[in-house]
Amino acid sequence: MxxxxxxxxxxxxxxxxxxxxxxxxxxxxxxxxxxxxxxxxxxxxxxxxxxxxxxxxxxxxxxxxxxxxxxxxxxAKKIIIEKRKKEFYRETLPEILKEAKRLEISEEDLIDYIRGGRND
Structure with missing residues (x-):
């Protein structure tokens, strides 16, 4: 720690x-x-x-x-997961999407990557 x-x-x-x-x-x-x-x-x-x-x-x-x-x-675990999901959707994901847009990564490419179809 x-x-x-x-x-x-x-x-x-x-x-x-x-x-x-x-x-x-x-x-x-x-x-x-x-x-x-x-x-x-x-x-x-x-x-x-x-x-x-x-x-x-x-x-x-x-x-x-x-x-x-x-x-x-x-x-406890359920409370933490729900709290962190909200934080992820509110804080992390918008930043990821902004960066993807700047890098001209399409929605389809993102979805494909998430599903494991790409390893770039």
Whole structure:
């Protein structure tokens, strides 16, 4: 685990946990890394890690067991997938389509590539 880009660190902390859930490293009702574990591993302030974890609690991805830490909710993976799909359609895909247009890549070529018909 490492912090590596220009986005706020607390957002990256939340994404690290989300990725662990998406790749099944963290399963429903398993304990998520604590703020202290994140602060030690990533060498960040515990308050920064807490802010990232709080976002996940507010989104229904983690829940708190008093005195035991944060745990993954049953619907966490579904929530993350839906959230990231929306982000993909809103942010990533429009940029891909703009670049394809600049490069004069036709809709048909894009569809063909997505379906695995081309490897250019």
């Amino acid at each position: 490492e912090v590596k880009d220009d986005r706020p660190i607390y957002i990256q902390v939340a994404e690290i946990i989300e990725n662990q859930i998406l790749n099944d490293s963290l399963l429903p009702n398993e304990r998520a890394p604590s703020t202290n574990e994140f602060s030690n591993i990533l060498e960040i302030n515990p308050a920064t890690a807490r802010k990232g974890i709080t976002i996940l609690v507010e989104e229904g991805i983690l829940y708190k067991k008093r005195g035991m830490g944060m745990y993954v909710t049953d619907d």
